[in-house]
Structure formats: C-alpha cells, structure tokens
Amino acid sequence: MTENIFADAPADLVLTGRVAGRVYTDPEIFEQEMTKIFERTWVWVAHESELPKPGTFKSTQVGRQPVVVSRDRKGNLHTLLNRCRHRGASVCEKPQGQANGFTCPYHAWSYGLDGTLRGIPYPEGYEGVLDKKDLSLRRLRTESYGGMVFATFDDHIEPLTDFLGDAKLWLDRFMKQGGGYPIKVLGRHQFRFRGNWKIQLENTTDGYHFPIVHRSWMASVDAETADMMSFMTDPAAITHALGNGHSVMQMVPAHSDLDADDGAEPLQGRFGHVVAELSKTLDEAQVRKLVRAMHGTGFNLNLFPNVSMSSAFFRVLRPISVDETLIEHIAIGPDGPPALDVVNRERLRIHEHFQGPFGFGTPDDAEGWDRVQRGAQAAPEMPILVNRGLAREQADEHGWPTSHVTDETGMRAAYDQWKQMMSNDQHR
Incomplete structure (x- = not known):
C-alpha cells in the first residue's frame, strides 16, 4: 500500500512537484473549485470580434453558471447571468446572434442589452410589490484586454490588467499574428472528454508529450513544419511561469515575437499560392508578415483558469463535473x-x-486525457508528479521561474495558484 503523504484539506493536496491524485476525482473538491476559483477570479468569456456591433451577443458559462455576453447600443460590453429575475428561467438559448434585448419565454419579462428590466406583462399585480429598477439581470464585472473579454462574480477583485500581469506581454505578442490587422474569430468546434478540467489545463503547457502523442501529426506534415516543431532538444525552447497561475511555453523561440524578423528566414514553400494571391494587392513586407504568421506564434500562453492562446487558436475549457470537461477550440x-x-x-x-x-x-490528446482520469481512480493517495525540471528551474532576468520547454514549470505555476485559491475561505 502506498503511503499517503497528503493531508485532507484541499489546499494540502499540492506539494512541491507533487499533486494528490484525488484532485481529479473527488466531487467535493470539484464543488469547492467552482466556488473558490471559478466564481472568484477572472474567467474568459469572449473575444471582442464575436460581438462586433451593438446588439450582438454570445451565450457561454462562467464555471457552471450560464451567462450572456452582450454589446449594448453604446458599444459597452456586459456579462449577464442567464436567469430571469422572476422564476429563474433562462432568457437566452441561442449560442450567439443579434437582438434588441432578451425576453424570458415563460412570462415574457423583458430585459435590455445591459440587463435592465424593461417590461413586465400585466403589471397591475405588482403594484406596491416590486420596483423594476431592483430586478435587472445580475451583471458580472466585465473587462477586456487586447480583445480578450473576461468576467467575474467578484466585484472587489483586482483589475483585469493586474490579474494578467506579465502575461500581457505575451498576449500582445499573440495578437501580432494578424500581420498588422486585428484578430477575429473564424470558427469553432466543441467536444467533451471524460476527465477533470485540470488535466487539460496541464496539457497546454506540456511540451514533454508532444513528439510522443503527436507522432501521427508530425508524420503528416511537410518537412519544414516538422522541423520547426522539433523542439525537444533545443535549449532555447523554454517555459516561463508568469504569476497568478499563468505561464508561457516557447516551442519556436524565433516566432515568439513576430515583429522580430531579420528577413533571413525563408517562407515555407507550401504557402506559395498564398504569396501569389496576396501579392496582387499587398506589398512584399505585408505579404511576408501574414505568411510568416500562418502557423501562429511560436508559443502557448496559458491563462489560469480557463483559456489558452495556443500558437494559432484559442482553447477554452469549461468544467462540467469532476470527471467531464467541455473543450472549445476557436480558430482565428x-x-x-x-x-x-x-x-x-x-x-x-x-x-x-x-x-x-x-x-x-x-x-x-483526448485519449491521453481520458486515460489519466481512468488511471487516477486507482490509488488516490498516490501522487501525480509535476516535478520534471524542478532541479534546473531558475529565475530569468525578468524574475520568471524558467526551465526547458519539456519541463513542468507551467503546471507547477497553475497548481501554486490553485493551492492559494483553494486555501482562501472567504465567501462572496
């Protein structure tokens, strides 16, 4: 029998380089995560391009709570709890669209794009009973940075820019892949896997698995792309912990800042048809910026707790239960x-x-995540190891804990934040 090195309190389930297996499997821990983490921090809800003009909206969730993100007639963004103030029915079931407001289908209470209660049918029965100004849809605090929109239930939390901290530098770099143009969402797809949300959170900062799990992908791409992604033994390929649970994994350091281009790198031959088409209307410098960024940036930026900016797409996780997670991949x-x-x-x-x-x-990837969940059911006292590179991790010139791209620096950063938030017994 394996000795249990972990105490019972959730905050004691993370030790240096080790995490208790039951953080993936214990329903009580999951319930605490929904309250202590997803309802007390900034959670990504949208990209501004998904709300391009007044009246546009998007339905999503903050943790497990349904919300609608909307842009009002003045252009302001709002995140509204998707729950009528009358009897609790959802006021919006469409994933996205355009509307003048939201009307509950049960009793037709109607709300403005900012959540203000506008109308109640047959109001005579409410005379002296309620005041409409007190019954707006619940608004979550909403802020955006670099086109990325976040919301929180905590009205007293630090500003979004403080929460992002040093991750802002990398977010700014990620947005450069527009080649001088803004970024927009091109499309998305969703799927579920039978595993805990933290398994996926780990994956985006896990360079160690790439050549093993993704051998079939490496074999399917052209030689130039395969060579670009052969970072396992590159000493310049590193991972930084950026604070507040965020991290960045630099797989292709030469593409970390797409503005840093000396012109020596040849454009990939596979994009010759793109170069030819763009050259009809754009100058050579513009064409080069757009084509050089075709694979996105050379890094994965993990923003705790629910979104990563992964090379050329957004990956969003949504916890459903202790052993089920919804993943959304968003092409940009x-x-x-x-x-x-x-x-x-x-x-x-x-x-x-x-x-x-x-x-x-x-x-x-999904097969690997499923297997981790199934395996974690065995010997829950046995630790999950996140200690790769611990002995060679050191602070760089920015003070960021840094190690090789195959090391688990980013996972340790996320679990340090998890431990801190799960230790906080303050209630909203």
Whole structure:
C-alpha cells in the first residue's frame, strides 16, 4: 500500500512537484473549485470580434453558471447571468446572434442589452410589490484586454490588467499574428472528454508529450513544419511561469515575437499560392508578415483558469463535473480586406488538420486525457508528479521561474495558484 503523504484539506493536496491524485476525482473538491476559483477570479468569456456591433451577443458559462455576453447600443460590453429575475428561467438559448434585448419565454419579462428590466406583462399585480429598477439581470464585472473579454462574480477583485500581469506581454505578442490587422474569430468546434478540467489545463503547457502523442501529426506534415516543431532538444525552447497561475511555453523561440524578423528566414514553400494571391494587392513586407504568421506564434500562453492562446487558436475549457470537461477550440485569423480571405482559408485548413474529430492532434490528446482520469481512480493517495525540471528551474532576468520547454514549470505555476485559491475561505 502506498503511503499517503497528503493531508485532507484541499489546499494540502499540492506539494512541491507533487499533486494528490484525488484532485481529479473527488466531487467535493470539484464543488469547492467552482466556488473558490471559478466564481472568484477572472474567467474568459469572449473575444471582442464575436460581438462586433451593438446588439450582438454570445451565450457561454462562467464555471457552471450560464451567462450572456452582450454589446449594448453604446458599444459597452456586459456579462449577464442567464436567469430571469422572476422564476429563474433562462432568457437566452441561442449560442450567439443579434437582438434588441432578451425576453424570458415563460412570462415574457423583458430585459435590455445591459440587463435592465424593461417590461413586465400585466403589471397591475405588482403594484406596491416590486420596483423594476431592483430586478435587472445580475451583471458580472466585465473587462477586456487586447480583445480578450473576461468576467467575474467578484466585484472587489483586482483589475483585469493586474490579474494578467506579465502575461500581457505575451498576449500582445499573440495578437501580432494578424500581420498588422486585428484578430477575429473564424470558427469553432466543441467536444467533451471524460476527465477533470485540470488535466487539460496541464496539457497546454506540456511540451514533454508532444513528439510522443503527436507522432501521427508530425508524420503528416511537410518537412519544414516538422522541423520547426522539433523542439525537444533545443535549449532555447523554454517555459516561463508568469504569476497568478499563468505561464508561457516557447516551442519556436524565433516566432515568439513576430515583429522580430531579420528577413533571413525563408517562407515555407507550401504557402506559395498564398504569396501569389496576396501579392496582387499587398506589398512584399505585408505579404511576408501574414505568411510568416500562418502557423501562429511560436508559443502557448496559458491563462489560469480557463483559456489558452495556443500558437494559432484559442482553447477554452469549461468544467462540467469532476470527471467531464467541455473543450472549445476557436480558430482565428486577420480581420481585414477581402484579399485576406486566402490567408484565413489556409489557417482554417491548418487548424482542421490538427484540431477536431478528424484532425491528427485532438483525438490523440483526448485519449491521453481520458486515460489519466481512468488511471487516477486507482490509488488516490498516490501522487501525480509535476516535478520534471524542478532541479534546473531558475529565475530569468525578468524574475520568471524558467526551465526547458519539456519541463513542468507551467503546471507547477497553475497548481501554486490553485493551492492559494483553494486555501482562501472567504465567501462572496
């Protein structure tokens, strides 16, 4: 029998380089995570391009609580709890769209785009009983940075820019893949896997698994792409912990800042048709920026707790239960003139080649996540190891804990934040 080295309190389930297996399997821990983490921190809910004009909206969740993100007539963004103030019915069931407001289908209470209660049918029965101004949809605090929209139930939390901290530098770099144009959402797909949300959170900062799990993808791409992603023995390929649970994994350091281009790197031959099409309307420098960014940036940015900016797409996780998680993969590309259509078509094909049910990457990842969940049911006192690279981790010139890209620095950063938040017994 394995000796149990962990105490019972959730905050004691994370030790240096080790995590108790039951953080994946204990329903009570999961319930505490929903309250102590997902209802007390900034959670990503949308990209501004999904709400391009007044009246547009998107339905999503903060933890397990349904919300609607909307843009009002003045252009302001709101995140509204998707729950009528009358009898609790959801006021919006469409995933996205455009509307003048939201009306509950049960008793037709109607709300503005900012959540204000506008109308109640047959109001005579409410005279002297209620005041409409007191019954707006519940609003979550909503802020955005770099086009990324976050919401929180905690009105007293630090500003979003403080929460992002040093991750802002990498978020700014990620947005440069528009090649001088803003980024927009091109499309998305969702799937569920039978595993805990933290298993996926770990994956985006796990360079160690890439050449093992993704051998079929590596064998399916051209030699230039395969060579670019052969980072296992590259000493320049590193991972940084950025604070507040965030981390960045630099797989292709030469593409970490797409503005840092000396012109020596040849463009991949596979994109010759894109170069030819773009060259009809854009100058050589613009074409080079767009094509060089075709695979996105050379890093994965993990933002605790629910979104990563992974090379060329957003990966969003949504906890459903202790052993089930919904994943959303969101393809992105430059938002510009029709001449860029060829770029976005190619980016979608690249995205589909790795992501989705017919991709060469996602099915293999999901199999690994499923197996971790099944295996974690055995010997729950046995630790999960996140100690790779611990002995060679050191602070860089920015003070960021740093180690090789195959090391588990990013996972340790996420679990340090998890431990801190799960230790906080303050209630909303």
